[in-house]
Amino acid sequence: MKPLFDPSLYEFDKPQPSYWEATAGKHHLPDAPLEGTQSCDVAIIGGGYSGLSAALHLARDFSVDVCLLEAGHVGWGASGRNGGFCTMGSTKVSLKSQLARFGVEQTRYFYQCQAEAVELVRSLGTDENIDYLPQGDCEYIVADSDAHFTELKKAAEIESRLLGLDISIHSQDEFREIGYDSPHQHGAIAHRPSFALHPLRYVQGLAAAAHRRGARIHPRSEVLRWHKQADGSHLLETAQGSLRAQQVILTGNGFMPEHLHRGVQGRPLPIQSAIVVTRPMTDDELQQKGWHTENPVINSKHMFFYYRLLSDKRFMLGGRANHVGDPAGAEQTFAELKQSIARMWPQFSDLEFTHQWRGLVCFALNLRPSIGRMPEDKSVYFAYGYHGNGVNSATWSGRELAKWLAGKNSGDSLLPQHLPAILRGRPPKFPLSSLRRQYLRAGMAVYRLRDYFDI
């Protein structure tokens, strides 16, 4: 079974030429691939936030014998190359549909967990001494038009009244003072808790902490084959070794190795996201250009951009890339992102760019993240589908998987009944799942049209 996108997106031995790779900290990370025949109680596939948070919590809080296999280096996947927004919102189900489907209590519970997830990242930074360069204290959503601002204010009122979310509203003039000015700035709302961080330092810090707490971490150990043994155990084979485990946690999100288990095949919808970064600016330059915030920002379009000032005062902007994943298409996306900066912030049009890279996020047919156990085999747990919002959600999901798996109450249930209803269970399989990229192409075309006609 071939991966969905262009092979250039799955070169596990190559780090992305990202700003994060260029400025990663100096963590003492486990470096040895899996070798020989080993065993453990719980094996984890994937060394991003989901897998490493599960490993850390299993080893630290439950003394579980856990071993994690990562195909690339630690944080090779989206966890080491994202925008570093530690913010809420890991579903594309509209608030109206969430309320209709799950009710007010469950919807409120979901958002409480999302806020808790942001705080979990903050506390892991402190408790595990992770130097992830935090910035800001909220996330701004900036209205692209007056009509969008009216919509944002209406939604904010419902979210704070019904769900108890901490939201503040800033008019265009106010936001010019605390945020920035732009022909595309028509006011903003701020969500708390949220902040920004260095994503690669964070994932490396998680790995170092998990290792320190007793988890075995093996980078450069792509799982190539997965056998279920007659005695109920699992055998995971890599190029240089094999790992026997009683239970497996399967992570992977946009890079999900679907060929390994039929329970995941045809269910994730990977989507490309790409980022460009400028040279650093001086304080005077920033002042002249009227940029006043370190908070992470998104705009209100369907095909939205996410952007922030980095700790050394570079400007970073990210957005969606094409449905193919080829290098030529990526170059075109990078050029479009740069043009968008010049269009949205003419004052930035003289800045040179120093870094550009891309990766895969993960959507699902039911537009929500999923935590559960495989109906085909209850000894396999999974968490994926964070809809572009995994810094907090994947960290939290990893911890919740650890608690569920190690807790005495996991019993026979396939679903984590104690978690918000919106997160429970496996996403449906896409019909004719080999056409997922074509569905994506059609979906993006619709979003672009809706943005064009502002509907």
Ligand SMILES: Cc1cc2nc3c(=O)[nH]c(=O)nc-3n(C[C@H](O)[C@H](O)[C@H](O)COP(=O)(O)OP(=O)(O)OC[C@H]3O[C@@H](n4cnc5c(N)ncnc54)[C@H](O)[C@@H]3O)c2cc1C
């Ligand atoms: C460009 C970009 C920008 C983003 N911006 C943000 C943001 O600002 N804020 C936010 O919250 N989220 C953001 N995201 C999403 C976020 O990064 C992800 O949701 C999150 O990192 C998912 O974590 P994960 O551990 O589940 O998956 P990943 O971090 O993708 O890790 C999966 C790992 O599985 C490994 N793997 C795959 N196959 C195998 C195998 N056979 N054997 C062993 N290992 C394997 C891969 O090598 C990979 O390292 C962004 C993503 C991208 C790509």
